[in-house]
Amino acid sequence: MGLTWIKMTSIRYFRCYSLDYYRVYGKTIVRGLTNYGLTCCINALLQSFSVTPELRELLNKYRPAEEAEQNNVPMQLKNTLRAMEDSNHHSSHRDFIDCLHHHSIYRSTEHDADEIFHRILNLTQKQMTDKDLAEEIRKLYEIKVETEVMCKECTLIQKTPNSLSSLPLAIHEGDNTLESCVQSFTQQQPLMYGDECYCDRCMMKQPSTHQLKLVSLPPVLCIHLKRFRNDGFTRKLRNRVTFGETLQMNIFNVGQSENAKEYYSLYAVIVHIGTALCGHYTTYIRPTHDHNWFYADDSTVRQATWENVQETYKGDRTAYLLLYRKMSGGASG
Template identity: 50%
Template sequence: MSERTPTCWLIHRRDYAPIIRGLWNSGLSCCVNALLQSMFTTEGLLDILDRWKPSGHCEERNNVLLQLRKALHTMGGERPQPDPHREFLDCLHRNSIHRTVQHDAHEVFLSILNLLQQQMTSTQLKEEILDLYKVNIEGHMRCSVCTFDHEVNSYLLSFPLALREGQNNLETCLQSFFTFQELTGEDECYCERCGKKQPSAQGFKLRSLPKILCIHLKRFRHEDGFTRKLYNQVTFPDTLNFPTILKPEHISEVFQKDHSPYSLYAVVEHSGSAIFGHYTAFIRPPGDHSWHYANDSLVRQVKWDDVQSSYGGKKGGGTAYMLLYRRQDHEDQGFSG
């Protein structure tokens, strides 16, 4: 058995939960700061990064993987540092995630995952990073006349959930994502069997879920050249159980029906408007049942009620933008021994 790396305390020791420390805001880094706090509490991520040994020439200062690994280790190190992520921010800047630009946290999250994939030279570890977040889905296009079903498998690294006007809850947003849309009139699709355009039903079915589930609440709507923010309330639970949320027609035949539930462990929150905003994060580290609120350099312990304050509903107030859940069987494994 290989020797455990020092990061494993994050995963394997119940009695030693990591200390959450603040991150200095350098320029407009609140977005990256909030994401880093969520990655710090993402079980399994640092473990994968730690197992990578760069082969051949690797320019360390431009390598997002090495700089992320270093930042996460320094954040959890013995000596507190105000800016353990300085080199990571510089590295992102050199990889086109500029530090003086206001970013969209979800876009930066996907860009970081993309850069990790590109710069990872080990095929196995590249797959492991992908598998950590990968939601496998089945795309269907079913002809309403002859019932021919064109099926394509694909995957998502986060669930993009559209919000409706008024109040929303996560469970119905997820159901809507998997509800088939009827395509008629101008939207009819070509059916291979009928050999012409026909009214059709289009949608997705869930095939499998990852260890880490990222949910993107689509609060920014682009219309007529403008971006507006949806402040609508979206309630979400701390435990998410897919088999009880989704209906039989939402899930593929291959989906594991007795799937483990998920625990919420990070909420990336956006305050302010679409033009000017600020990102913060609610996080719950593995091995620690208490919630922390990280607002750049400031970190304080909070209650679940405070996390729920990010449901939204009030203009200008903090609103949950990304939700991160960890699969409970994965979490339980971490607590064994």
Template identity: 45%
Template sequence: MAAKRICLFFSRVSGGTAGIRGLTNYCLSCCVNTLLQTFSATWELVDLLESWDSAHVSPNGSNIALEMKKFLVAHQSERPISHTGILHCLDRNGVQLHTQHDADEVFFFILNLIQSQMDDKILVEKIRSLYKLSVQTHVQCLKCSSVQTKDSFLLSLPLHIKEDNTSLKDCLTSFFEDHELSGLNCCFCPQCEVKTPSKQGVRLLTLPPILCVQLKRYRNNDGYTRKLGYRVTFPETFDFLTTADQAFSKDFAQTNCQYSLYAVVVHSGSAGCGHYTTYVRHKASGSWYYADDSDTDEVTWSEVQKSYGGPRRPTAYMLMYRKE
């Protein structure tokens, strides 16, 4: 993650359509840079932060919600921007500069900080609702067939990938399959009043406007973390109802489950050392752009597909889909 020269600019493509602006690599900030590009492409979040009345918030550089609002609003305009305020704010809150970070962890850290540091709880709930998947976990006793359920929510779908070539559809199917719990994993059954073998599964109650998918490419074996670079294909658009029809609870009532991809966070390198870049889709033109810190280029969908992965290739790590 070598630092790059400072180059904040507003790119232009043919016909005068505005592209996206690059962000300099400041103190190993490529992880945060990619997330800022992703958040900027989530215009629903930008609109909510812009509507927040933050005039009374102290500008002491410690409130990430305020720093994100200032940056994201400026990033939509043509005036000069700097993201060092966010980087130093994250540093004050525990995401240290000069350190390599995991994009998925920083993504949720930023969302949690926004929600804890904003005083407008109605807006906080609206921001949470952008990403919120309501789910129901069920555990069925294999002795008496009684079922226990618990409702909760996720802010992303953490999908394990197989150690082989696979697809997003396969990962979703695996995530929503029932799994048997036996031996040390047996659960207590209130009906039987003892721990019994059971099967456990997750079903969807609601789907969010923004669907964040994390492809879990890391495995920990005997204290050693390794990255799985296997190929995982994913579509530009998909219908959740037909892609993972076994994923829904009987109480699921939504009819529009069509999603379009608008950002891909990409990781190159190994588990211990690497570099983050991102593909984002422009709101106005619909064109894809590739952002590698301060460098940005307009690309085609076939270029985005190179992040499927494979031996010694960059790999998609987070997928951001928007409900159509």
């Protein structure tokens, strides 16, 4: 099937094999992906990975053994992202879908984007024979946190370090901002009756408080807006949550003054459409070499605007995962 040039000067739109893709100065920016039966969640995540050059560069260093199986996730992810960049390649990611199916991420099953995000990263790290490279991928997304439990009787604080690959932020009734959600995440909370913690100083269980503190943030920050709540039945929260194209580091209160001048720049938004029981995932992405936003809905891609992204603040089409890239020395991206 031939290629048809449709529009614009530096940005060109093509349709090939029923898939859309855009090119700038001969380089593919974003291309559509076939839905192989409820694979919209995986398609949306692949779009976000495709505009994460930090991950692509690490995957490109991976040299699997010649006898590596088809069910090797890092190998299949590497091949898929390379094919998405090649305008002469029919970008079928069926091998990647089949590989995930082998690892119990089943075809024709609805999935949660945050869960699959974690499972793809975990499988990628686990199956890499190059453990140093696997560690670099882990650090790319690693959010270091510390749990502080304070005894209300003697004020002894017991600390436990932990790490996350995405920052899970609860949404409250009414209007929210990303900043207010972060503040709630790090707010000190009393442990309820029956959840008292053992105090090493008092040598007995005592009423306590619980607090999560952010210790350090990664080069790529994934934020999970927790829009699903179970109140006896699972429902989707459609409340307004505003977020910006940039975030200043000091809103996270990581306790390092030099971070005040560092910023995060938004480059991907994974959107959930529908209800808690029946939904669909799409993606807004902004490639690193371009200031334009693009919208990907399986095989269809189109140009978009920041105003389009802001429409995902609330309602039926809502932002679910936000991906920010750390930038130093200014807010421009």
